Amino acid sequence: MSLNIVILAAGMGKRMQSDLPKVLHTLAGKPMLAHVIDSARQLEPSRIVVVVGHGAEKVKAAFANIDVIEFALQQPQHGTGHAVQQAVPFLVGGDTPADTTLVLYGDVPLVQASTLQRLLAAREQGVAVLTETLADPAGYGRIIRNEAGHVTRIVEHKDANDTERQVNEVNTGILAAPTGQLKNWLGRITNNNSQGEYYLTDIIALAVQDSVTVSAAQPASPWETLGVNSRIQQAQLERAWQAEQAKRLLEAGVTLADPARFDLRGTLKCGRDVFIDVGCVFEGHVELADGVHIGPHCVVRDVKLGAGTRVEAFSHLHDAVAAEQAVIGPYARLRPGTQLGANAHVGNFVELKKTILGANSKANHLSYLGDAQIGQRVNIGAGTITCNYDGVNKFQTVIEDDVFIGSDTQLVAPVTVHKGATLAAGTTLVREAPADTLTLTPKKQESKQNWQRPVKKA
Ligand code: UD1
Ligand code: CA
Numbered sequence: 001m002s003l004n005i006v007i008l009a010a011g012m013g014k015r016m017q018s019d020l021p022k023v024l025h026t027l028a029g030k031p032m033l034a035h036v037i038d039s040a041r042q043l044e045p046s047r048i049v050v051v052v053g054h055g056a057e058k059v060k061a062a063f064a065n066i067d068v069i070e071f072a073l074q075q076p077q078h079g080t081g082h083a084v085q086q087a088v089p090f091l092v093g094g095d096t097p098a099d100t101t102l103v104l105y106g107d108v109p110l111v112q113a114s115t116l117q118r119l120l121a122a123r124e125q126g127v128a129v130l131t132e133t134l135a136d137p138a139g140y141g142r143i144i145r146n147e148a149g150h151v152t153r154i155v156e157h158k159d160a161n162d163t164e165r166q167v168n169e170v171n172t173g174i175l176a177a178p179t180g181q182l183k184n185w186l187g188r189i190t191n192n193n194s195q196g197e198y199y200l201t202d203i204i205a206l207a208v209q210d211s212v213t214v215s216a217a218q219p220a221s222p223w224e225t226l227g228v229n230s231r232i233q234q235a236q237l238e239r240a241w242q243a244e245q246a247k248r249l250l251e252a253g254v255t256l257a258d259p260a261r262f263d264l265r266g267t268l269k270c271g272r273d274v275f276i277d278v279g280c281v282f283e284g285h286v287e288l289a290d291g292v293h294i295g296p297h298c299v300v301r302d303v304k305l306g307a308g309t310r311v312e313a314f315s316h317l318h319d320a321v322a323a324e325q326a327v328i329g330p331y332a333r334l335r336p337g338t339q340l341g342a343n344a345h346v347g348n349f350v351e352l353k354k355t356i357l358g359a360n361s362k363a364n365h366l367s368y369l370g371d372a373q374i375g376q377r378v379n380i381g382a383g384t385i386t387c388n389y390d391g392v393n394k395f396q397t398v399i400e401d402d403v404f405i406g407s408d409t410q411l412v413a414p415v416t417v418h419k420g421a422t423l424a425a426g427t428t429l430v431r432e433a434p435a436d437t438l439t440l441t442p443k444k445q446e447s448k449q450n451w452q453r454p455v456k457k458a
Pocket of ligand 2: 227
């Protein structure tokens, strides 16, 4: 048995008012088409064929590195049936009724693999359509059933008569069909309708003509089949999906100060009793261990935090890890390559990049620590700066255990501060500082008695 998945993505998306092809617009930080492809891949198909047309080059370029995908070009676009016809040369199998082709839409991003599994299970060697019952079905294709309740055809809103328009069961567009027969039906559909298009939906009546059973399945959640045609629908679906993600976290035992002010654009793995305050954005892959506390308005991207670590308000963390009980922020910036040891503290207006701050070490105020390896129990005074860059190359700073660095110190890398050393406030360190010794760069203090402040010229 082989499974093909065809994703229709050739439409223009005129109402998005954008130069970007519609399916490249994002939902939860990821292009809509990527959501569909990810769900498709969970079904482990033999082929995924994306039908592209408008903005084809941009769409292909965006997914060039995913090797399971084939692209079929539909140019110009003569309807959904015509779109699937363009994918036919790429379809595998078709000799047995078990060989399946599943049609998805690139602008219906949130359909879940579990729902698609159910649709495939409902097919029973025939055709299965994913349908929904809507209070307001206007605009959708209607599912027409006979007295026995069997689906006999789908009629588009524009082609439907008044009785048919009363039907509340609509076509979501997603369907599964036997590959061999699908090819045959696609060759038989006409564009004899109000839009002059080749409708994929016309294969239903052909299947019934050929005595093939047509079944229907429904999505588990209504947001799964919502399509995006405008920025308004994109924004609405974003909120629906964020609410769903928030709900899943709440169910898993995470506290969200306000589920309506929570954004996850990636994956978030949480231990027990994690607290997340309002307005935070999580991106990439984030892991928060037991008891982690995230203060309000933080951006957390590709980060792993150990148990009991606290991130205070307005902190920005990217590609960083912290061990347990670390304290970060408020207003901290952890840039890629930051590693904090247990109980390390990074305070306000402190920026770390490619820096290891050891266990029980503190950099609490106004510092830049870049390309630095800092040991345990080190105190970094306010205003300490690693001068790691000469304009061309980057250099390492090494600060060993139990060092005390006075305020407003510059460490001109490459440089090492040995174990237990103390640097006086205002030191400009250009050579290594010996262990257990006070190092300072004396500046003579003087006071000028006869000096006068400048006065404003008249
Ligand atoms: C389609 C269905 C309708 C269903 C509705 C659900 C048909 C004839 N109608 O109508 O029954 O209720 O979806 O939203 O199938 N596309 C192409 N090439 C084309 C035309 C469309 O790739 O030539 C793609 C579009 O980019 C889009 C999808 O197919 O992703 C659906 O096209 P759209 O024009 O929105 O179909 P509807 O008229 O809404
Ligand atoms: Ca549509």
